[in-house]
Every structure is written in structure tokens, then in C-alpha cells.
Amino acid sequence: MPHGNAHKGKVSYLESPERKKEFSPEQLLDLIRLRESDNVLDFGAGTGYFTIPAAKRVKGNVYAMDIDASMLGIIIEKSRKEQLENIVPVEGSIEALPVSESSIDVVIASLVLHEIQPLAPLLQQLKKVLKKDGYLICLELEPKGSSGKAPRITSEGMKLAMKEAGFHVKEIIFPSEALYLLVTQKAE
Template sequence: MKKHQHNLKEIQRQLSRTVEYLDSPERIKAFPPKELLQMLPIKKTDNILDLGAGTGYLAITAAQMVHGLVYALDMNSKMLRIIESKAQDENITNIQLVKGSIDDIPLSDNSIDIVLASLVLHEVKPLSKTLQQIKRVLKEDGYFLCVEFEKTESATDGPPMHIRIPSSIMEEELINAGFSIIQKLFPSDILYIFIVKR
């Protein structure tokens, strides 16, 4: 019983560390969600999908920008509850919580105008399967924003090097999946952004 309680406490500690990082002022300053979303041609009527939504870092801001639905997809129901709580605090009613995996998106074909994947694609294998899922749910001419950690020797923040996806590989994978690359940005030596179109 004690071991079980210890494991539970450790899981809770890990969750609070994750939440602390995801909502940290440093992250918001380095990476303002509104500035990121303004890179996209978002229309009021758009439906948006935030993959691996975490604590709602992008989903909350996106929901304030559109009248359409914002689907916040995450495998962790605790994260989804955090988003739900934030949405209630902000009186946001157009966020739809979706518990699921990004390599098998539980939404209809051609139902989404914009897909957001911020610092989550390095967690999926194979990447090609997830990119096909993204393409499947995106409407014709829909946009996809991909933010990832660059694989670089100088980086000390973020996930371990062996799971990062170099921007050159990401570009290749996006093209192979049939996306058109609209813009490539390198806001720092450890991050890159791709804006692509279906």
C-alpha cells in the first residue's frame, strides 16, 4: 500500500512539474501564444484542432480568436481538466475537450480549418502516420502549424537529443505527406516553426 501511495505522489509531482513548465512565464515570454497564432490566416468561423493541447497554452487563446470550435486533444485527462477549468474561468464556451492520441485523431475527415502541433510531434513514431492523420482531418487548403525543437548540439532545454526531429527531416516528412510549405521560421537556435497548407 505504501509503495502505491509513493508512486501516486511521484506521478502527482511529475504532473505538477509538467504543468509548471507548460504555464511558465518564461515560456509565454519566449513564445507568446497570440503572436504564434497570428502567423496563421485565422478566420472567425474556423474550427481549430490543438494536438497534445497540454494545459491549453494555444487552445485557450485560439478559442478567444474564433467563433468556431477549438478541439483540445490530449491523452492525459488531467490536462484536459486543467483546460476545462481555465475555459470556465475565462467564460470560454467553444472549446471541445477530446481525449485521444495524435496518431489516431478521433475526428471526421475534412472537418478542421487549422491544426496546431506545438512541441508534441517528437513524441510520435512513426511521424508519417501522424502527418497522414493531420492531413485527413484538415479541410482542403487548411493550414497546419508545426513548432518543434531543433536537433542541435548547443541546446540544453527541451527533450533529449535522440527524440528530437531535425528541421530538415521534418521538412522532408511534410513534403512526403503532401503538404505545401508556406513558411519556415527559426525563432531561436533550439526551435523551428513550419506553416504548411494541405
């Protein structure tokens, strides 16, 4: 059953202490200064690495979107344990985001945008769901050489894609040697 082992490997990486040590969800949430009233979309939520901590900080909804129903099951279980009632699990695809237009204050896309080809249509979808002046936060690995996996997008390449999609790049941060964080804002 290779699929089951791959799934366990993905979950163990997403939940690893090494990942938290490199760049914790609290560090990201501190950087973006969530407001208590914000609605957040965790795009490609995985096991809820950002979903759960964000839901503890806001009274608005935190939409945990993933294409993998088993990942959403993990988030639902965690939210029950934490007694969080503002998490909305959303199984969806990039072709039509199942979130209302202009309803989201902050989109968090962590280690997922490099998997989307072409990227421009998704960025337009994310822009539609964001409120005026909403933020799209992109966390990705800075490529070092080539690998057999989905090609990574450099920080410069991601900045360009964001600008072309109509986002203002407000800040770029390198929380570690391997990671970059782009803070972008919807431009009208």
C-alpha cells in the same frame, strides 16, 4: 510519488512565463492569421497554451486534444474561468483521431510531433481531418546535440516528413534560437 512530481513539472513548464516570453501563443496566432470562422485542432493541447487564446479569436470550435485527461481538466477549468464555450476537449490517440474528416481549418501541433514514432501515419491522420487547403502548424525545438529524452526532429527533417506526407511547406520561421515553426498546407 514520482509520477505526480513529473506531472507538476510538466504543468509548470507549460505554464511558465519563460515559455511565453520565448514565443507567446499570441505571436503564433498572429502569424497564422486565424479567420473568425475557423475550426482549430490543438493536437497535444497540454494545459491549453494555444487552445485558450485560439478560442478567444475564433467563433468556430477549438478541439483541445490530449491523451492525458488531467490536462484536459485544466483546459476545461480555464475555459470556464474565461467563459469560453467553443472549446471541445477531446481525449484521443493518434491511431484514430476522434475528429471528423475535412472538418478542421488549422491544426496546431506544438512540442509534440517529435514524440510520435513513426510520424508518417499521424501526419496522414492529421491530413484527413484538415479541410481542403487547411494548415498544419508545427512548433518544435531545434535539436542541439543529443539528450536522453525522445529524439527531437530537426527543422530539415520535419520539412521532409511534411513534404512526404503531402503537405506544402509554406514557411519556416525561427522565433528563437531554440525553436522552429513550420507553416504547412494540405496539398490535394
